[in-house]
Amino acid sequence: MENSNTAASQFLAFDFGASSGRAILGEIKENKLTLKEIHRFSNEPVIFSKHLQWDILRLCHEVKQGILKCKNEGIHIRSIGVDTWGVDFGLLDEEGELMGNSYHYRDERTQGMMEKCFTKIPKEELFKETGLQFASYNTIYQLLSMAEKRDKKLYDAKTLLLMPDLINYMLTGEKVSEFTEVTTTQLYDYTKSCWKENILEKLNIPKHIFTGIIKPGMTVGSLKEDICRELNVPSIKVIAVGGHDTASAVAAVPAVGENHVFISSGTWSLLGIENDRPIINDKVYKYNFTNEGGVNDKVLLLKNIMGLWILQECKRDWEKQGKIIGFPELVSLGASEEGGKSFIDPDHELFYGPGNMPEKVKEFCRNTNQIIPESIGEIVRCVxxxxxxxxxxxxxxxxEITSKKIDTVHMVGGGIQDTLLCQLTANTTGKRVVAGPVEATAIGNIIVQAQASGIIKDVAHGKEIIRNSFEMVEYKAMDNEKYAVNYERFLKIISQNK
Structure with a gap:
C-alpha cells in the first residue's frame, strides 16, 4: 500500500446530475483531498416527438472532452469513475450499438404502469421480494411499458445497461452492471445478490438482456484502444464506484456514530441511514421507504423527497417571464418573508412533472384552503x-422503523448552499444539523477509486480525509416551539392530500 502522506494520486470523477455534468479531478496528498473542476457541461433532456429523452451521445462526447482536458493540462489520471442518477438505461443490439436515446425518468410513458404491474404481481409481494419503494419512474415500470406495447427494441436488444454502466461501456467496451445502480430498478434480489428472474418472467421482460453485477471498487476495465488513439492518451483504469449518485454522495458523509441521518440535497432530497442489510417490513412498506445499495456492502434505507426540483422549476418559469434571479437571491427573498403562512406536500404528484411550477404551488395552497403565496419570496418560503x-x-x-433516536442530521450536496433550507431543517426537526461537504457525490466517487487503488485504507480513513479537507457548518435549532405548531398543520395538510 502506498503512503497517502507522501504520494499524490489523482482520480477523475464524472458526476452526472439532472441538469448538468462535471468532470472533477481529485488529488489525495498528505491525508487531504483537493478538488478541481476540469470540465462542466449541460445535461438538459430533450423532447423529440412525444418523449422526454437524454442526449446520451452528447454526454459520451463530454466525457471524452473531460479526459482530453486532463491530458492537455499534463495531468496523469490514475483511474476514472462514473456516477449518474438511477433507474434509466440504454439498450444495445447484437453489434453492441446503441439502439436509441435513453428515456428520461420523468417521461410520461410509465403512466398507469404501476397499476398494470400489480395485476401481474401483487404490490405487497413485489415489495417483499425487492424492498424497493413504489415510484412510477422505476426501471421495472419503464420496461413494463415497453413490454405492454410489444416494443420491438426491447425484444431485439442484446444488452441492457443502466446509465453509468452505459458510459463505462463506451469507455471500456465492457458490459457489466454496478450494484448500487441495479438496486434502483426494483428488479434486484438482495437474498441471492442477482436479478429477480421470476419477476422478469411474470412481466414478459427478456432475461437475457441483463448482465453480471459487480460491486463498487471493482475494476470495470481500461480505456479502449480506439479511445486511447482518438484522444492520444495512455490506457486508464475505469473503476466501478457508487454508480448511483446517491450511493456516492453517502460515501462522502463524514459523520461518526450511528445516531445520525444523512440528507443528500439537490434536485432530489435523499434522507436515510446506512445498514448492513435491507430492512423489509410492514412499516417500511406503509411509509414507502426504499432499500438501495450503498458502497462498502451497505444498504441505504431511504426516503426519496422531491427536493429542490420545485424551486428549480419555479426559477425556470420566472426566467421565461424575464425575471432572471440567481439561487442566492431566491434564498434571500425567501428568508425575508414571514414563515408559517402556507405549506405544500413536496411529494404530491402535482409537482412531479416539469412546467408552470409557481402556479402549481398556488394551486395546491388554493385547494387546501391556505393563504396563497403570490410573490417570489412567498413561494420560495412556502416551498x-x-x-x-x-x-x-x-x-x-x-x-419508528429502526427504534433509534436520531440526534444529528448530516446534510451534503449542492443543496446545502441554500442556508435557509439548512436552518429551517434545524428549526423544524429540533436537531443538530451539520452541513458539508458540497461536492459530496464527486468526493464519494473519488474516495471509492482511492480505496480501490490502496491509497485509502478503509472507510474510517476515507472519512478522516474528508473531515481534514472540507469545511462543515453547524446549524442549531431556533423557535422550535413555533415550528412544532407548524408541523401539526403540515401533517393535517399532507394527510388530506395523499
Whole structure:
C-alpha cells in the first residue's frame, strides 16, 4: 500500500446530475483531498416527438472532452469513475450499438404502469421480494411499458445497461452492471445478490438482456484502444464506484456514530441511514421507504423527497417571464418573508412533472384552503419550509422503523448552499444539523477509486480525509416551539392530500 502522506494520486470523477455534468479531478496528498473542476457541461433532456429523452451521445462526447482536458493540462489520471442518477438505461443490439436515446425518468410513458404491474404481481409481494419503494419512474415500470406495447427494441436488444454502466461501456467496451445502480430498478434480489428472474418472467421482460453485477471498487476495465488513439492518451483504469449518485454522495458523509441521518440535497432530497442489510417490513412498506445499495456492502434505507426540483422549476418559469434571479437571491427573498403562512406536500404528484411550477404551488395552497403565496419570496418560503417539515416527517418515521433516536442530521450536496433550507431543517426537526461537504457525490466517487487503488485504507480513513479537507457548518435549532405548531398543520395538510 502506498503512503497517502507522501504520494499524490489523482482520480477523475464524472458526476452526472439532472441538469448538468462535471468532470472533477481529485488529488489525495498528505491525508487531504483537493478538488478541481476540469470540465462542466449541460445535461438538459430533450423532447423529440412525444418523449422526454437524454442526449446520451452528447454526454459520451463530454466525457471524452473531460479526459482530453486532463491530458492537455499534463495531468496523469490514475483511474476514472462514473456516477449518474438511477433507474434509466440504454439498450444495445447484437453489434453492441446503441439502439436509441435513453428515456428520461420523468417521461410520461410509465403512466398507469404501476397499476398494470400489480395485476401481474401483487404490490405487497413485489415489495417483499425487492424492498424497493413504489415510484412510477422505476426501471421495472419503464420496461413494463415497453413490454405492454410489444416494443420491438426491447425484444431485439442484446444488452441492457443502466446509465453509468452505459458510459463505462463506451469507455471500456465492457458490459457489466454496478450494484448500487441495479438496486434502483426494483428488479434486484438482495437474498441471492442477482436479478429477480421470476419477476422478469411474470412481466414478459427478456432475461437475457441483463448482465453480471459487480460491486463498487471493482475494476470495470481500461480505456479502449480506439479511445486511447482518438484522444492520444495512455490506457486508464475505469473503476466501478457508487454508480448511483446517491450511493456516492453517502460515501462522502463524514459523520461518526450511528445516531445520525444523512440528507443528500439537490434536485432530489435523499434522507436515510446506512445498514448492513435491507430492512423489509410492514412499516417500511406503509411509509414507502426504499432499500438501495450503498458502497462498502451497505444498504441505504431511504426516503426519496422531491427536493429542490420545485424551486428549480419555479426559477425556470420566472426566467421565461424575464425575471432572471440567481439561487442566492431566491434564498434571500425567501428568508425575508414571514414563515408559517402556507405549506405544500413536496411529494404530491402535482409537482412531479416539469412546467408552470409557481402556479402549481398556488394551486395546491388554493385547494387546501391556505393563504396563497403570490410573490417570489412567498413561494420560495412556502416551498423551503415544506421541504424542511417533510424532512422531520421522514426522520420520525425512520426512528419508528429502526427504534433509534436520531440526534444529528448530516446534510451534503449542492443543496446545502441554500442556508435557509439548512436552518429551517434545524428549526423544524429540533436537531443538530451539520452541513458539508458540497461536492459530496464527486468526493464519494473519488474516495471509492482511492480505496480501490490502496491509497485509502478503509472507510474510517476515507472519512478522516474528508473531515481534514472540507469545511462543515453547524446549524442549531431556533423557535422550535413555533415550528412544532407548524408541523401539526403540515401533517393535517399532507394527510388530506395523499
Amino acid at each position: 423551503e419550509e415544506s421541504l424542511a417539515l417533510k424532512y422531520r416527517w421522514a426522520i420520525e418515521k425512520l426512528e
